[in-house]
Amino acid sequence: MRRLIVATLAASLMLVGVAPAVAAGHSNRAPAPGPDSIAAIAIDAGFTELVGALVYVDEELDAGLVDLFLNGTDQYTVFAPTNEAFEDLYDFLGITEISDLPPELVLDVLLYHVTEGRRAANSVVPPRMDRSITTLLGASFSVDRTGTITDLFGQEASILAPNISASNGIIHVVDTVLLPLG
Numbered sequence: 001m002r003r004l005i006v007a008t009l010a011a012s013l014m015l016v017g018v019a020p021a022v023a024a025g026h027s028n029r030a031p032a033p034g035p036d037s038i039a040a041i042a043i044d045a046g047f048t049e050l051v052g053a054l055v056y057v058d059e060e061l062d063a064g065l066v067d068l069f070l071n072g073t074d075q076y077t078v079f080a081p082t083n084e085a086f087e088d089l090y091d092f093l094g095i096t097e098i099s100d101l102p103p104e105l106v107l108d109v110l111l112y113h114v115t116e117g118r119r120a121a122n123s124v125v126p127p128r129m130d131r132s133i134t135t136l137l138g139a140s141f142s143v144d145r146t147g148t149i150t151d152l153f154g155q156e157a158s159i160l161a162p163n164i165s166a167s168n169g170i171i172h173v174v175d176t177v178l179l180p181l182g
Helices: 002-013 019-023 038-044 048-061 065-071 083-093 103-111
Strands: 076-081 114-116 131-134 140-143 148-150 156-166 169-174
Touching: 038 048, 038 065, 038 076, 038 156, 038 169, 048 065, 048 076, 048 083, 048 103, 076 156
Parallel strands: 076 169
Antiparallel strands: 076 114, 131 140, 140 148, 148 156, 156 169
C-alpha cells in the first residue's frame, strides 16, 4: 500500500497544475476516500518538513494536529507544501528550521493550509472568477481559474498535484508555503 501511495504521489507531482484538466472539461471531482489518513500519506510520501511542523506545534502548544490528521474522522482539505517550499521559506526568513519560528506563528501558518470538508479540484479551482477559500485559521486565500493560489502576503503558489485522496480528506500538493500575513 505504501508503494502505491508514493507512486501515486510521484505521478501526480509530474502534473503542471489542475487548470489544463479543468479547461479541457476533464473531471476533477472528489475521488472516493482512500484507505490511509492525511498524516499517514504525508509521512509515507516524505513530507518531512510539513510533518515536522505539525509535531513542533503539538509538542510546544499541545495543538493535537498530528492526532487530528492521523486518526481523526472529520473531513479536511489540506494544501500541503513540499519540502522545497519550506526550504524556500527558511531561506527567505534567514532561518534553518521550523523550530526557529514561534510555535504560535507556525500553528497559524499550518491552519492557513487547511479548510473544512472534502474539496476536490473542481470545488477549489473556479471556472471563471477567482474563488475565495476560507481556512481553519479563519483567513482566506484566493484561487484563480489556472489553479494559482494568492495568499494574504501576496505571494502565489501553484497546485502541483490535486486530489490525493485520504480517508479523512483530500490533499492538494502546493509549491509554496502560504502565509496568512497581510
